[in-house]
Each structure stands twice: as structure tokens, then as C-alpha cells.
Amino acid sequence: MTAGTPPPATGSPTRRMTVKRAINETLREEMQRDPTVIILGCDVGVRGNPFGVTKGLYEEFGAERVLDTPISEAAIVGSSLGAAATGLRPIAEILFSDWITIGMDQLVNQIAKIRYMFGGAISVPLVIRAPVGAGGGQAAQHSQSFENWFSAVPGLQIVMPSTPADVKGLLRTAIRSDDPVLFFEHKRGYEIKGEVPVAEYTIPFGVADVVREGTDVTVVALSIMRHKAMAAAEELAAGGVDCEVIDPRTVYPFDYDAVLASLAKTGRLVVVHEANRRSNIGGEIVSQVVERGFDLLKVQPRIVAGLDVPMPYNRALEALVIPDVDRIKQAVLAAVGQ
Amino acid sequence: MTAGTPPPATGSPTRRMTVKRAINETLREEMQRDPTVIILGCDVGVRGNPFGVTKGLYEEFGAERVLDTPISEAAIVGSSLGAAATGLRPIAEILFSDWITIGMDQLVNQIAKIRYMFGGAISVPLVIRAPVGAGGGQAAQHSQSFENWFSAVPGLQIVMPSTPADVKGLLRTAIRSDDPVLFFEHKRGYEIKGEVPVAEYTIPFGVADVVREGTDVTVVALSIMRHKAMAAAEELAAGGVDCEVIDPRTVYPFDYDAVLASLAKTGRLVVVHEANRRSNIGGEIVSQVVERGFDLLKVQPRIVAGLDVPMPYNRALEALVIPDVDRIKQAVLAAVGQ
Amino acid sequence: MRHRITSEENCEAVAAFERDTLTPMTVSPALGPNELREMYARMRLIREFDSAVKELWKQDFIYGLAHSYVCAEAIAVGACAALHEGDYITSTHRGHGHTIAKGGDPRRMMAELMGRAAGYNKGKGGSMHIAAVDMGMLGATGIVGSAMPIAVGAALTAKTLGQPFVTVCFHGDGATNQGVWHESINLAAAWSLPVIFLCENNQWAISMPYDQAVRNPSVADRAVGYGIPGVTVDGFNAIAVHDAVAEAAERARAGGGPTLIEARFYRYIGHFVADDESYRDTDCNAQWEQFDPITRMAGFLVESGAADRAWIDEADEAASATVLDAIEFAKAAPQPELDTLYDGLYSDAFMQQQGIGR
Amino acid sequence: MRHRITSEENCEAVAAFERDTLTPMTVSPALGPNELREMYARMRLIREFDSAVKELWKQDFIYGLAHSYVCAEAIAVGACAALHEGDYITSTHRGHGHTIAKGGDPRRMMAELMGRAAGYNKGKGGSMHIAAVDMGMLGATGIVGSAMPIAVGAALTAKTLGQPFVTVCFHGDGATNQGVWHESINLAAAWSLPVIFLCENNQWAISMPYDQAVRNPSVADRAVGYGIPGVTVDGFNAIAVHDAVAEAAERARAGGGPTLIEARFYRYIGHFVADDESYRDTDCNAQWEQFDPITRMAGFLVESGAADRAWIDEADEAASATVLDAIEFAKAAPQPELDTLYDGLYSDAFMQQQGIGR
């Protein structure tokens, strides 16, 4: 998979590392910088998280700041709110975002609303890290991507980067934000490598990354679909179809300006995401684009998404459900009428 | 508010009743007909539900079939699944759909998936009744409409009718369905009156009601927005703008054929729902229409929805958030270029 | 399974309370005459405030739902009298009493209930979300049990930052059957957090009697499973509540972890402002009034010599005057401007950056 | 707060188990020689099956995650031996043992683990969702604690329809801190439902030792709060588990309501097929093997005269033959057709009506 570009702002020297390493470093650096930052969740401490994401942090910062919790997601999410409201900056982890459902009430009815319904009297500076996505035969309860659910909830911010540089800059922004952030890592994206600026930097929310410039079709691809979209774009370029690939990086706020600017060139839109097609972020993006730039569209927008089934265990069935490079290419070719 | 039309199929004699009465009657009739139907939830029994929806059922069917529960939504939803899997047809009630968040894991990760992930070995014939919607100053935690969340979850069916006749025919279909159904009543719609056929009837899921035929603009309006849309349509007709008003009645399955057939006449689409605009059902409907009938659209589709804030308590602010007849009229007029 | 409570059972509950729970009010070393008088004044203020709320709701000055703290005054006031400045409390859907007990301003409270810009929540919350964060009152919530982990999180802050505050988590008997109640108490116990779980067991959750929602009607018994102290106190007795909370707070500050306190009493009023109580026989409610926590507190003030009847009459008048003033203030206070709709949705920096509400 | 377990603590746990929990295997009136032999055979079959699974996973015949039931065999087998036909069980993420214990077909199981169309779930579930509904095994789940209310619902069916079946709800110690665990037990207790909550307390939840996830490490103690019987048994002793479940089942069938049984043992293997156990010192794991439930059961068969060594050797061979046959069957079984992707999403009538998958 391609490495993705470092944030435009920085031209400083870089180091090559994985997404996992970028997360781990950012957590460490922010915890060193700010004593109010804590981490809590199942197996984040002594074990250093099952994917190794929090390795070494328990040893460096101790049990008081890297908290192994019982399996109590509602209390993990809810106590993060109470802690955030009284002076800490908690980073809670839900090992698979599928289980955020257990903390759903605290997240949607408390965390997202409390500042507003209390007239601004409380800030909620917290981050919930939760791996999303499918692959590897984890089946129906360990493969989902819920970003659109939370995009529908005013008060939340939703981030889903997939390159080491983006992860670092956006996680830093998330930890320093005074509002709640859902930080969705892709569990199949931890080993993706890329260059990361050495100098400290942040990436603002709501700024898309135009990963590849092109003139024929605008491909908006979320999370690791960005990398599949780039692969498709390279193959299509060989056939003379020139894609502009845009990674929004944050789902809310969403950089519609970047998409519209691109459509002004291409007039053709393909949206790619892994969540199943129905009532998810692809539909939202298309509807916003249609509202904001209907006349820019030369042809109907297309959505390449997961199929509308719970994720099946079987390898071949799973592969059928998850969008792949071919499905992206077909959609792009359809958009250009081939 | 207008009464809405009885289901086309039936020409039989009718009785006038409220939505609340229609629900209560349907529950009673189905419980009389099928001894495996039970009702469970907070305050559904001795109190007959805070809105009076289940009044008299505890007295008629007894504590074994109309179960007052502790305040344990996860167990209410989850035990309904266990009961449905082993021979009952539970009708669970969540008094305000905002709190379905507490049963979210059972609903999304178990109820919706269990038949599929067990290879079809289990059926889940259950209904969850949950009032949605805002109005009356109930503020941020008692005013939400989550239909799009569940429309994104393969395995569920989502119904949200708003006339007595529709409620009766669709609730009957829901109770007899072998798959899980979310039945969303609007808490401000219980007193809506209308004619209801005397003869027993069911209304199939996925069949929209064309409430008003028209040639200029297609207005798709969900739940009680249907009634506001009709009011807007009447006023607009006076001004010479002829709306076709469509109430989908079920969110999944959704009757896109009816919408496309209408657009073939009008070429103009306005979608109206109460849930906030962002990442909700309006965007989904627009995106599906764009995918299926882009060339039918003469102008950009428009969405009239709740504003993207938690519901504020203050009366005037609340009124600002909820779509009203004027906002619908403005959107329609914009669609016809006025 | 669930059966409709007969009037006999209802009256038996009165006898059971008298037999098992009622405890005489006795002098508490920590509470001198001034403290006792202050406690009385706050209890009376709550009573006056919520009595007025009911009328204002009927007159449609107050919108939405409103739940009265009447007959529970001893609990919030007894508990908060045992707290220090800097301590936090979390609340329930019945938050007026908690707010006043923690020192909330009746004017800003009443303004909030009337949805005014001068209200604690700028008109965005109303009765069900009333919050006085500046006083350490972390807000009312409309979702039963939902404040439990928030209290635990506040206690986590105290422990992590080495701050001396404790947090009292008020919750109803109905909340004890929410999953998050369990997760929260277990987490606080496992981590020895400085939090006090104070259950207002009024024996009803809307139409559900506690002894039909559970098999063992003792909330305190559940403490065993969590390995923490569990105590039951007379919830109509402000001093008993104070003493139990004071002891728990001392233990919590000393690193001894959480305590589960069950304040047992009875809701002898409607669940909310418009409750017809058709789900129960109310003919015994009058009998419960013999335990009226305010009457008992007044009696104790006199017995203990902390105050005389004249002072009590003055205090009562002062309370109603304060409420009248709050009502006038609220009625005169302006409605929020429509362009404040989006205010507070996110932090100001983010709102400006994104141009939200413009 | 959380500290890393030292190897001393680890070995102390062995001593503590021996002191507090270990109970000798004794004759149980309900279990004659045939029953005992059948129990042994199933325990051995589970051991063989899950030992094979680990290899097949490494060889990539099995995809995704797989959790082994090795060292827990006494619990599923002891419990299911106390059940009748028509009784139900719910499971965990460690469902192979429960499935075999309830009489599941190793061929259909192995086929499912290899994602084949002939598998119990037609290849859609895999290890984490293995279900044998025809045998009353209501399926494994990947979400800790999530089967609790499902078991309660099955028990509600029994009570509502007056059917005589009971439901055993297997769950891990980690599940006891999930909110739904609490809600489910309380609901079953309040309604006197015929369900048995059987906690497989192996003292670890991945890297979390139970006594650091809670303050009171006795699961059984929690029964007090719910007003139901709570018992602790030696989880390496199939007969002790059987007797506890049999007694609870009898009470449940007689309308006496639920029981909470804590089967205490220890996970002396990795959490799942690829666990490196880096989060704990494993040097004491070997000591735990002295309690190996299968060795103990074999010893008891001989002592009690239920079987001799020769029979045991035959049984062991039969078990490995059964597993080899299951593996061959599964490897030869066809993959599901791609056009079966949507099958089972909704009932067939609905699928046809909506044209789903066409």
C-alpha cells in the first residue's frame, strides 16, 4: 500500500514508520507533554494493547496514567467523560469499535450533548480510540465501521486517518482538542508505513488530503480505502483515465470545499468506503455534494462500499463484501462511460 | 393535522380513532390471536404506559404476558432476543427511543446479526416499539430520531408510520414478521385521528403511501412530517404549485420505486424528516435517488431536516430546530425556482 | 411476576419503615447550631422551590417535564452538609434539590426552568438538565443511571491528580438495575476511588415498586459483591444521612475507596408534576407525612436548642421570599436570542474555525 | 491500581486454589458408570478437538480468531451432563467446548471453523459464532457478556409457555463486570426464571487478573445482592460442577428461580491460539497441570470402577479418530457458493418479497 503524503505544512526531515508506531509515539509525546493525559481501556497497560499500540506506555507512565480496566465499556466511556469534565484528558480505547455500542448511551446522550445542554459550562476534552474495519475473518461482531452513526450526532468529531503522518498530526490535534473526538484506526492499517516529519506538527480537522491530482474523476476514499483508491488510480492512469484521489481524513468536520473544488475540474464523483452501503457515509457525502454542487456533476455520483450484510466469516465471502481495487476501477470507468 | 389515507387495498367500513388507540387495539388483537405474543418494558403493565398506549392489556392478559420490567434496557432488548429465538414473539418497549442506546449492543450486534451469522438457524420474530421525535420541551435526551442508524444495520426492519390506519396495518405486519422490527411511533403523533378499516388487514413493508398526487414537486416526508408536508402542499396548491406527497412509511425496506415513479413526473425532490440533517435518512434517500434516477432530476434535491444541534429546551429554540410548514414550503418553492 | 400493590401492602410499607428504618434524630458532633439551621433553611428552600415549580408548570411558565424533590430534602441536604468546597456531586432527573443543597442560585435555577438566557444552562437544559457546575453540581440527567460513571470519572481525576475532593453520586432505586450502575461501582471499588454512591431509595420507579423490580430489596446488600461498605439510613432523617456521608467521605479521602449508601424513604408525592398515581393506591400516602423530613428537622432544631419556633418561622418566610424573588427574576429575564442556538455545541475555538452557526 | 503479577503471586494462586477450592471427586448418585464414561469421552473429545484447532489455525485452515476450551473441559461437560434434552445453553467466545458438551457434531463444527458450507453456520460464523441450535446450543458470541440476556430470554419462554426446560448461561469472569451481566441476573431473579448463570472463572480476562478487575474476587458473593443462591465449585472437577448444576436445575424447574455458580479454575494456556502470554509469568502454568480435569476424571473412573485403563485408552483413541474424521470431512467439504452471501439475512419470505441477493 502507498505511504500517503506528509501534511503540506511541513517540509522538515522525516522518518519512516508504521501507523502503529506513529500512534504509539504520539501517545507517548502527548503524555510527556501534558500530565493530565491518561489512557484507559481493556489490556492497554501491562499488555500494551493486543495490537501493540500502547506498548511501553505502562512502563513509562505507570499504572495511574495507563489504566487497565475491567471489561466495562459503558463505564470506560462514561468515566472518561467525568474525568474530562473535571480536569483530565482521557484517551479511552475500545479494542474493536463494534463494541462502542456498549458505551453508546454515554457517548451519544452524555459526551456529545453535555456541553451544549449545560449551556457551555463543561468542556469534554476526551478521545476515544477504536479500531474499525474488516479483514482477517473476524466476522460479524469484529468488522464494522460506524463513522456515519457518529457523524449524525452533533457535538462529536470523527477522525479516520490511514497514513502514519496523518495519524500523528491528527491524533495530536485530537488529544489537544477541548471537544470529544472519535479516533477510528483501521485494524488492518497498523502496519502501513510512511514518512513522518520529525518536527512536531498538528493537522487541523476538516482539511482533506488531495493524495493524487487528476482531471477525469474525483475519487473520495476514506481510511485504508485511500490506499486501494490510489492503487486503482495508478492502474487506471495506465489506461488513460486520470483520477484525483481525495482522503477526507476527518468525517466530521468534513472538507466539502476540497471535493467541490475537485469536481469543478472533473465533474465526476466516486466515493469509496468500507462500511456497508446503506445509510452510511457515502450516501451522506453524495447528498451534501448534490446540495452544494449539483451543477458541477456531469454524471451520477457512484458509491463503492461494503455490501449490505453482516460480515461473513468465510474468506471468499468476506472478500466479496469488502470493496477492492477492481470495484473501484469499475466505478471510475463507469463514471467516464467506459 | 390531516388524517392520512387508509391502505388502498381495503374499501371496507372504517372507524375513526387516534394513533394511540390504533396501536392499543392492534396489540390487543394480536395478543388474542397468538398466545406467544408478549409485551415487556418499563411501566407497560399496571400503568399501561405513560402515554396510555398499553392501557388495559395488563388487566386482560395478565402479568405473565404484559411484563413490567426493571429499568434495564439492555436486558429488555437482549431477553427479547432470547425469547424470540426460543418460541415467543416479544414486543419490547423503550419509552423514549433515545435510550435504545442502552440496548444498542444487543440490538445491533446480536438481534440484527444472529440469524445470518448462525447460517439461518435462528429466527428473531420481535418488535421493539420506541417513540421518537421532539416537541414539548423534552430537550436533548428525549427528542431524537435514530431511524438512519438502524437503516445502516443489515438484518433490521424499520417502520415509522404516522396515521392510525398505517399504524394498525404495519404494526400487525411487524408482530407477524419473522424478523426483527423497529417500530418508531412519534410521541407527538399519538393523538392524530383518522379512519381505520374495520376488517382485519396488514400493510406490507416497503410500500410507500402516495398521500397526494401532484405534478410539480415530489415531497417525501417521514413520520409526522407527512402531515406537515400535506399542510404545506395545500397552501402551495393555492399558489399554483402542485406537490406530490409521499410517505414511505417504512425506512427499511424503502419504496424507491414510488419515489422514482413520482420523479418521472415532477423531476424535483424535497425530502422532509425531523432527525437532524447530518448523516441521516434524508442524505441516504437523496443518494439512492441520485444513483437510481439521476437523469430524472431537473434540479438539485433538497432536504428539510432538523438543525444539527442537540434539542434545546427553550421553546423558541426548539421550534427553530424542528422542520415546520414554512421551511417545507420554502424548499418546494426553491425547487420550482421561486 | 408484577402484581398491583394493594392498599394493605401500601400501609404495611409504612409500618415496615417505622420498624426497620426509622431512626431518631440525634446530635452529631460535626453539626453545630449554625450548620443545623443552614440545613433546615436549605431543606425548606427546596420544598418551597419545588412546590412553586408545580404551579408554574401548570401555568405553563415551565415547559417539558419536571420532577419534584419534595419529601427527599433530607437526603440532598444531609449529604451536601457533609461535603467541602471543591467536592462534586452528580444528579438525577430530580435535580432541583441537589442543586439547592450544593448551593445553587435559585434565580439562575428558576430562570433555567423557564428557559431564559440567564438560566444556569442558558435555556438549553431546563429542569431535566439543570447544572450548577460552578458549585460542583455536575448536572441533572434525563437518563436513569447515566450519571454513575460520570461520578466515577470525577473521582478518577481526584486520584490521578492527587486532589482531595470526593464526589457524591445521587441515584434512584430504579437506577440500581441499570448495567452502568454495576460497571461504575465495580470500577470505583477496584480502583479505590473517592466516590460515594448515594441511593435515594424512595421505593418506587414511576409505577414500579422496588421490591418487584428486584428479588432482594436491600440496595446496601449489593455492596458485599463489590467488596465495599454498604449502609442503609433513614432517608427522612437529614442528620443520619449527613453522618453516613461524612463517614464515607472521610474514608474516601483517606484512600479507602467508595461506599454504597442506601437512603431509604418513600415517595409520597407523584413521580412528576403531572402524575395521577393511577398505578397505586395513594390512601396511605398521608400516613407517610408523619415522617416529613422538614417537620422532623424543625422538631429537632427546637429539641436540640439549635433554634426556636420564631427562627423557624423566619426561615420559612425567608425561603418563600427567596423563591418569589427567583420567580420574579425568571419571569423578567429575557429569552435567549435565536442566534444563540448553536452556542456551546463545541468549544469556541472550534466553532469559529468551522464557522458553525454563522 | 493494576500491577504486573509476579511469578510469586502466580504460584501463590496455585496454593490458594489447592487450599480454598480444590475438592476431591466423589461418587454422585445421578452419575452411573455409563454417564461417567460418556463425560470422560466428551472431555477428551474437546481436548483433542481444540488441540487440533490450534494446529489447523497455524496452518491457516482456520481463519480469524479461535479460543481454546482446553483446561476448562470439566465445566461444560459437567454442566451439560446435568441437563435434559430440550434444555438450552448459551456460550461465550470459547464455544467449542460448550458445543461438544451439548452434543454438537464435530464434523459440522470443524467444517464451520474451516468456513465450509456444511458447517453449522454455513461458513458465516466461524469459531467465534459456532452454534448448534438443533442441540439447544444457542451460539457463541464475540462480545463478552452478550449472551447473558439471551439466556434470560430463553428462560422467559420456558416460564411463559409453561415448558420444563432450563437454560445454562456460560460466561467468563471478565463478563461479570459487564452491565448486561448485572441487568440479566437481576431480571431473572426478580422474575424467578429457570436459568443457571455459570461463571467460568479462570482468573484471567486476556491480560487482566480477576482480583485486579474487582475488589471482591468472589463471583458467588454477588448472588447475595440479587437474593439468589451463589455457590463456588472446583472448576477442574467435572462431578462437582455436575452436582452444582443439577441442584440448580432442579430448583429452577421447580420455580425456585436462578442460581449463580462460580466454577473456579485457572487458564494455564494462552487466551487464544496465538497468545504469547507476555503479560504474565507463565512459569507456574505447569504447576496447574496437576489439576488437569481430564487426568483427574480418568483417575476417578478407575478408582470408582466405572472404567479401567484399557477403556480409557480406547476412549482416547476414539476421540482422536473422531477429530481426524472431522478434519478430513471439513477439508473435503465445499466452500459456500458466492451466491449464498445474502442467505439467512432475513427470513426467506422477506428475502423473496424484497428480491434480496438477486
Ligand SMILES: Cc1ncc(C[n+]2csc(CCOP(=O)(O)OP(=O)(O)O)c2C)c(N)n1
Ligand atoms: C434509561 C431510562 N429508562 C427509563 C426512563 C424513564 N424514567 C424516568 S424516571 C424513571 C423512574 C426512575 O426511578 P428512580 O431511579 O427510583 O428515581 P425516582 O424517580 O424514584 O426518584 C423512569 C423509568 C429513563 N428516564 N431512562
Ligand SMILES: Cc1ncc(C[n+]2csc(CCOP(=O)(O)OP(=O)(O)O)c2C)c(N)n1
Ligand atoms: C465487550 C467486549 N469487550 C472486550 C472484548 C475483548 N475480549 C475478548 S475475550 C476477552 C476476555 C474475556 O475474559 P473472560 O470473560 O474471563 O473469558 P475467558 O477468555 O477468560 O474465558 C476480552 C477482553 C470483547 N470481546 N468484548
Ligand SMILES: [Mg+2]
Ligand atoms: Mg425511586
Ligand SMILES: [Mg+2]
Ligand atoms: Mg476469564
